[in-house]
Amino acid sequence: MDSDYEKKTAAAKSLDWIKEGMLVGLGSGSTAAHMIRGLGEKVAAGLSIKGVPSSDTTAQLAREAGIPLITLEEAGKLDVNIDGADEFDANLQLIKGGGGALLREKIVAYNSKFNIVISDSSKQVERLGKFKLPLETIPFATKNIITELDEMGLSPELRKKGDEIYKTDEQNYIVDVDVLEQNDLVALNNILINIPGVVETGLFLDTTDVIIMGKDEGTVIFKK
Numbered sequence: 001m002d003s004d005y006e007k008k009t010a011a012a013k014s015l016d017w018i019k020e021g022m023l024v025g026l027g028s029g030s031t032a033a034h035m036i037r038g039l040g041e042k043v044a045a046g047l048s049i050k051g052v053p054s055s056d057t058t059a060q061l062a063r064e065a066g067i068p069l070i071t072l073e074e075a076g077k078l079d080v081n082i083d084g085a086d087e088f089d090a091n092l093q094l095i096k097g098g099g100g101a102l103l104r105e106k107i108v109a110y111n112s113k114f115n116i117v118i119s120d121s122s123k124q125v126e127r128l129g130k131f132k133l134p135l136e137t138i139p140f141a142t143k144n145i146i147t148e149l150d151e152m153g154l155s156p157e158l159r160k161k162g163d164e165i166y167k168t169d170e171q172n173y174i175v176d177v178d179v180l181e182q183n184d185l186v187a188l189n190n191i192l193i194n195i196p197g198v199v200e201t202g203l204f205l206d207t208t209d210v211i212i213m214g215k216d217e218g219t220v221i222f223k224k
């Protein structure tokens with residue numbers, strides 16, 4: 001089945017969780033974009049919600065879709081957050097950040113009472129790590145961080161956009177590392193996050209409540 005069709009189906013299903021008056025976290029990426037367009041249609045039909053975007057791109061898309069936006073500061077805690085993922089496993093653990101939005105995404109997820117992940121079936125894996133793990137790093141520290149990650153055997157690569165170094169919405173860099181051979185991702189995440197200058201990792205290990213996966217014509221739901 002076409003992965004974009006599965007993304008759309010999962011995104012449409014996630015809107016069942018959105019109720020009148022909710023504060024909604026708006027994820028980033030192509031799957032979340034389907035959800036945002038669908039949510040925009042519901043708003044146009046009279047649903048009253050407010051959204052907190054997890055990236056500048058999502059903010060723009062949400063404005064175009066007619067979704068009223070507020071800041072995280074204004075929102076405090078969000079009722080529900082809907083976001084995509086680059087990979088997920090049977091324990092609802094994720095790798096995110098393929099599009100570079102991991103930092104704000106993790107902040108929005110952390111500040112949400114309920115987290116829904118929407119995905120096509122290609123993202124389901126037995127073991128996380130075929131997708132390189134993105135780390136958001138402070139430019140000042142990045143060269144030294146890369147040296148350290150190299151010594152740890154994680155094959156770090158500084159993310160580029162064309163000839164330029166890729167910059168996140170927070171003006172940081174992304175270093176992608178290979179974690180496929182790592183057995184204890186919780187321990188690894190603790191080590192990575194404790195390197196000064198690593199702002200956040202794309203490992204979302206305990207944030208997710210429900211995963212809605214588009215599969216063929218329908219959806220499969222994974223819960224904790």
Ligand SMILES: O=C[C@H](O)[C@H](O)[C@H](O)COP(=O)(O)O
Nearest residue numbers: 029030031084097099100101
């Ligand atoms: O930084 C990007 C986000 O983590 C996305 O949610 C993730 O990369 C999945 O994106 P997509 O839905 O386009 O596959």
